Amino acid sequence: MILRNLLRRKTRTLLTTFGIAVGVAAVVALGALAEGFIEGYSAISGGSGADLLVVQDEALDVVFSAVDESVKPALVHPGINEPPVYAANVRPV
Numbered sequence: 001m002i003l004r005n006l007l008r009r010k011t012r013t014l015l016t017t018f019g020i021a022v023g024v025a026a027v028v029a030l031g032a033l034a035e036g037f038i039e040g041y042s043a044i045s046g047g048s049g050a051d052l053l054v055v056q057d058e059a060l061d062v063v064f065s066a067v068d069e070s071v072k073p074a075l076v077h078p079g080i081n082e083p084p085v086y087a088a089n090v091r092p093v
Contacts, residue, residue: 006013054075059065 054067054071056065056067
């Protein structure tokens with residue numbers, strides 16, 4: 001009975017199959033996109049080997065963050081003379 005209905009309504013069967021295929025492809029694509037975002041942010045935050053990541057307050061994204069060099073004295077550790085700056089968006093004051 002099921003097979004007979006599938007063969008009798010070919011257009012509906014074809015469109016349903018196509019819709020399922022598009023849905024599965026969308027889920028796979030979104031999963032790959034999410035994995036790419038995770039790898040990208042991991043590379044940004046851990047790629048320099050720094051132990052501390054300083055980000056601008058209320059920044060929309062880590063990439064769009066810009067921090068003034070005036071915060072360097074607050075980051076100085078007693079055993080380190082000059083803290084290394086690994087951020088690409090550090091603005092001189």
